[in-house]
Amino acid sequence: MSERRLSATVEPGATPAGLHLLEMRGIRKTFGPVVALDGVDFEVGAREVHGLLGGNGAGKTTLMNVLYGLYRPDAGSVHLDGRQVTIRAPRDAIAAGIGMVHQNFLQVDSYTVAENIVLGTRQPTFPVLDLSAAKARIAELSERFGLAVDPDVRVENLSVGVRQRVEILKALFRGARLLVLDEPTTNLTPQEVDALFGSLRAIVEGGMSVIFITHKIRETMAVCDRMTIMRDGRRIATLAREETSARQLAAAMVGEAAEREPVVAVVGEAATVADRQGEAPGVPEDAPRRIVVEGLSAHNDHGVRAVHDCSFEIRAGEILGVAGVAGNGQVELAESLAGVRPAVAGRVLLDGVDMVGRPTAAWLEAGVAYVPEDRHRDGILPTLSIAENLILGAQRSRRFRRGRFIDPGAAGAVAAVAMSTYEIKASGAATAAGTLSGGNMQRVILARTFSRRPGLLILHNPTRGLDIRSTEFVYDRVREATQAGAAVLLLSEDLDELTLLADRILVLYRGRIAGERRRGGYDQYELGRLMAGVEADT
Amino acid sequence: MTSIAIRAPRGLPALGRLLPYVLAVLAAFAVAGIAILAMGHDPLLAYRSILTTSFKTPFGFVETMHKWVPLVLQAVAFTIPLTAGKYNIGGEGQLLVGATGATAVGILLSDLPMAALLPLLIVTGTVVGGVWAGVAAWLMHRFGINEILSTVLLNFVSFGVVDYIASEVWSDPAAGHPSTIPIGDGGLLPLLGRPPMHTGVILAAVVVGVAIVWMRRSVGGYELRAVGANARAAQVHGIRVGRVAVGALVIGGAVAGLSGAIEVAGVHGKLLEGMQSNYLLLGIIIGLIARGNILAVPFVAFGIAVLEVGASAMQRSAGVPSEMVLIVEALILVFVLLSDVLAARLGRARS
Numbered sequence: 001m002s003e004r005r006l007s008a009t010v011e012p013g014a015t016p017a018g019l020h021l022l023e024m025r026g027i028r029k030t031f032g033p034v035v036a037l038d039g040v041d042f043e044v045g046a047r048e049v050h051g052l053l054g055g056n057g058a059g060k061t062t063l064m065n066v067l068y069g070l071y072r073p074d075a076g077s078v079h080l081d082g083r084q085v086t087i088r089a090p091r092d093a094i095a096a097g098i099g100m101v102h103q104n105f106l107q108v109d110s111y112t113v114a115e116n117i118v119l120g121t122r123q124p125t126f127p128v129l130d131l132s133a134a135k136a137r138i139a140e141l142s143e144r145f146g147l148a149v150d151p152d153v154r155v156e157n158l159s160v161g162v163r164q165r166v167e168i169l170k171a172l173f174r175g176a177r178l179l180v181l182d183e184p185t186t187n188l189t190p191q192e193v194d195a196l197f198g199s200l201r202a203i204v205e206g207g208m209s210v211i212f213i214t215h216k217i218r219e220t221m222a223v224c225d226r227m228t229i230m231r232d233g234r235r236i237a238t239l240a241r242e243e244t245s246a247r248q249l250a251a252a253m254v255g256e257a258a259e260r261e262p263v264v265a266v267v268g269e270a271a272t273v274a275d276r277q278g279e280a281p282g283v284p285e286d287a288p289r290r291i292v293v294e295g296l297s298a299h300n301d302h303g304v305r306a307v308h309d310c311s312f313e314i315r316a317g318e319i320l321g322v323a324g325v326a327g328n329g330q331v332e333l334a335e336s337l338a339g340v341r342p343a344v345a346g347r348v349l350l351d352g353v354d355m356v357g358r359p360t361a362a363w364l365e366a367g368v369a370y371v372p373e374d375r376h377r378d379g380i381l382p383t384l385s386i387a388e389n390l391i392l393g394a395q396r397s398r399r400f401r402r403g404r405f406i407d408p409g410a411a412g413a414v415a416a417v418a419m420s421t422y423e424i425k426a427s428g429a430a431t432a433a434g435t436l437s438g439g440n441m442q443r444v445i446l447a448r449t450f451s452r453r454p455g456l457l458i459l460h461n462p463t464r465g466l467d468i469r470s471t472e473f474v475y476d477r478v479r480e481a482t483q484a485g486a487a488v489l490l491l492s493e494d495l496d497e498l499t500l501l502a503d504r505i506l507v508l509y510r511g512r513i514a515g516e517r518r519r520g521g522y523d524q525y526e527l528g529r530l531m532a533g534v535e536a537d538t
Numbered sequence: 539m540t541s542i543a544i545r546a547p548r549g550l551p552a553l554g555r556l557l558p559y560v561l562a563v564l565a566a567f568a569v570a571g572i573a574i575l576a577m578g579h580d581p582l583l584a585y586r587s588i589l590t591t592s593f594k595t596p597f598g599f600v601e602t603m604h605k606w607v608p609l610v611l612q613a614v615a616f617t618i619p620l621t622a623g624k625y626n627i628g629g630e631g632q633l634l635v636g637a638t639g640a641t642a643v644g645i646l647l648s649d650l651p652m653a654a655l656l657p658l659l660i661v662t663g664t665v666v667g668g669v670w671a672g673v674a675a676w677l678m679h680r681f682g683i684n685e686i687l688s689t690v691l692l693n694f695v696s697f698g699v700v701d702y703i704a705s706e707v708w709s710d711p712a713a714g715h716p717s718t719i720p721i722g723d724g725g726l727l728p729l730l731g732r733p734p735m736h737t738g739v740i741l742a743a744v745v746v747g748v749a750i751v752w753m754r755r756s757v758g759g760y761e762l763r764a765v766g767a768n769a770r771a772a773q774v775h776g777i778r779v780g781r782v783a784v785g786a787l788v789i790g791g792a793v794a795g796l797s798g799a800i801e802v803a804g805v806h807g808k809l810l811e812g813m814q815s816n817y818l819l820l821g822i823i824i825g826l827i828a829r830g831n832i833l834a835v836p837f838v839a840f841g842i843a844v845l846e847v848g849a850s851a852m853q854r855s856a857g858v859p860s861e862m863v864l865i866v867e868a869l870i871l872v873f874v875l876l877s878d879v880l881a882a883r884l885g886r887a888r889s
Contacts, residue, residue, distance in 0.1 A: 339776075340773065340774050360774070360776040360777075361776035361778075363776070364775070364776045370774065372774060377768075377770050377771070378771050379771055379774070380768065380771060381763075381764050381767035381771055381772070382767060382768060383763075383766075383767045384763060384764065384767050388760065388763075388764075391760075392764060392771070392772070392775045393776050395760050395761065395764075404758065405757065406755060408755070
């Protein structure tokens with residue numbers, strides 16, 4: 001197979017760098033007035049893991065969606081093995097040997113692994129469905145590439161990490177020579193990330209290539225042979241790992257203007273977070289306890305207990321991190337501390353007052369502010385204006401109310417300040433919030449949250465999907481809030497974020513606190529083991 | 539059900555947002571015109587009488603305003619719960635029990651002077667309508683029973699109530715049609731001008747104005763819109779979603795009950811079987827054509843009232859059955875909804 005590729009790529013006009021499995025030339029894609037891709041050239045060599053690095057909105061996912069036939073480009077061409085190919089739909093991409101693993105897995109929960117993998121392919125035994133040959137092939141692939149998985153188990157019973165393996169196997173089973181992984185390490189424990197990287201190396205050694213979309217510099221440096229950095233719909237640079245450093249990549253991602261220097265510093269910091277290990281907790285022992293949680297238990301939406309007997313406290317000015325793989329009770333914990341979800345047992349003392357059983361509005365009044373994980377579902381009124389979204393939850397407070405009516409002047413003034421301070425990009429405060437981009441929506445939610453001067457701030461994955469500059473902005477606001485004496489509960493799936501910000505980290509596993517670490521004692525692998533439930537503090 | 543497009547696509551300038559409506563009306567008339575032509579009538583003559591009857595004579599205008607009152611109130615009764623994401627399909631039942639309550643007061647206390655009887659009658663009709671919708675709201679809140687079902691089914695109960703009151707309790711055997719005896723004179727809405735227009739028109743206009751201001755400016759209206767826009771987010775931010783939904787249905791029912799009381803006090807002077815006409819259906823059509831935007835409701839309702847009044851004139855002058863107007867109204871709704879699909883397609887094609 002590689003023989004054939006060698007002969008096919010020998011073609012006049014091929015880049016001197018050599019044998020490219022994939023070449024995308026001058027790809028341009030616009031959405032209305034927005035230029036998402038501005039004449040992007042992109043090459044992936046044979047047998048390499050190629051990182052595609054960039055902040056949110058840099059265009060990396062758009063570029064890959066063009067490659068996979070989900071978007072049609074306005075201009076540009078795609079070449080595989082030096083031959084131009086036309087890809088109009090994912091079907092064409094699969095036929096050309098391109099496989100894509102999306103962030104959200106497209107799997108049928110009630111099917112087995114093997115059934116999911118063959119779904120959509122035509123088996124030689126058609127119309128009889130005999131999976132024995134397919135299973136043998138799956139076993140062979142999973143053996144060869146270190147993607148351990150039982151083909152007969154239903155996928156609904158699998159963890160995120162294993163489901164991802166299924167998705168990779170699905171692409172390999174369809175004969176992919178070029179595998180595209182979109183932010184594959186979200187929701188994985190560090191151990192699972194290592195296993196994934198091992199498999200990627202095996203895949204590359206097997207003669208295939210991998211495109212690895214990410215915004216995490218550390219991961220790119222760990223696994224990629226070369227990386228392409230994108231910003232604002234343009235390719236900034238393509239570098240080999242040996243010739244670059246985390247700091248240089250960070251600078252390329254955010255741009256080179258001097259004003260961005262602090263941002264670069266932070267990214268560099270996050271990239272080499274181990275350097276910060278030595279610092280001691282910054283909160284004095286005698287700071288008042290703003291929140292004391294005793295034996296808290298809560299149910300999930302199906303009435304099953306999802307939080308078991310959790311006890312902790314947060315002092316004024318302290319950031320308590322909560323680590324865990326998604327679905328281990330984080331949502332339920334956050335919501336029961338925000339007064340949204342009733343506690344089935346235990347006490348929650350806010351500044352000494354037990355709040356359990358009080359209505360949500362009373363929690364808000366007591367100074368709780370909550371940035372929910374799912375901003376579309378829990379945070380935004382899509383058909384209402386930005387100004388109206390900003391007063392949500394405070395519509396009855398004296399700031400925005402005149403008698404029975406909302407004071408449009410007060411709401412408008414707050415909106416004007418918020419839009420400039422939080423750099424919310426919209427034509428005006430009357431714009432419907434549902435038309436904003438994800439990042440701008442999060443800014444509206446953050447503006448709303450921080451303007452309440454919270455005593456307890458609950459943040460659930462507050463920077464997911466935000467670019468570096470917005471992320472840094474959020475971190476600054478969080479630090480400001482702690483300086484003003486707020487207690488912060490930060491639930492995050494991003495261990496870098498937690499180790500950077502939190503004074504202490506609790507690990508949540510199956511709704512229980514599996515362990516606690518203090519700043520200075522953070523070890524991401526140890527946290528990963530706690531998150532995976534392989535080890536628990538007694 | 540909930541997939542009905544309730545809001546116009548955002549981001550268009552006001553004029554651009556009006557354009558689909560104009561096109562929808564034109565298209566509806568064009569399609570109905572083909573039908574009229576096929577039936578062997580003259581569509582232009584038919585449309586001229588539909589569109590001019592309301593404005594040619596003062597009598598036509600007063601008739602149109604009298605028609606506007608139940609239409610706009612039914613549309614508001616549908617739109618307020620709709621804003622909170624709830625469907626009140628019980629407007630005619632609420633109208634009938636409101637009318638029944640008003641009639642009962644008007645007959646039992648027929649000797650009271652107007653200053654006492656009329657307000658009592660209006661308030662009773664309103665309260666009874668609210669309580670009637672409150673039954674459905676309570677079933678929804680307490681047992682999770684779908685409010686569409688319960689409000690529709692309560693309509694049938696109300697038919698029975700009217701039948702019982704009009705044929706058994708205060709039946710007027712001389713009327714020749716199931717109806718009650720007349721209410722006391724003190725319960726009738728005063729008339730204004732010549733030809734006389736009942737003051738229920740002013741009352742309805744005030745109620746609609748209050749509803750508009752309340753929905754757009756008040757804290758309660760804000761919470762109502764928040765629940766309709768995203769009930770989860772509203773709940774997370776301390777709004778009691780269940781309470782708001784119940785309140786919206788009860789207020790809607792009260793407005794529908796008021797329309798029943800006005801029909802009794804302004805038009806019939808008694809309870810009459812069949813007085814609900816097709817106001818519920820037209821009220822829903824108005825609410826949907828207005829896409830739940832309460833500011834547009836009185837204007838759309840006026841347009842529909844013009845069509846309704848013009849219908850019988852069309853039958854007289856052009857010989858076209860008056861039911862053709864209902865077809866036009868339905869076609870307008872179909873084309874307005876279709877314009878959403880077209881706008882979405884165009885938007886996608888452009889991107």
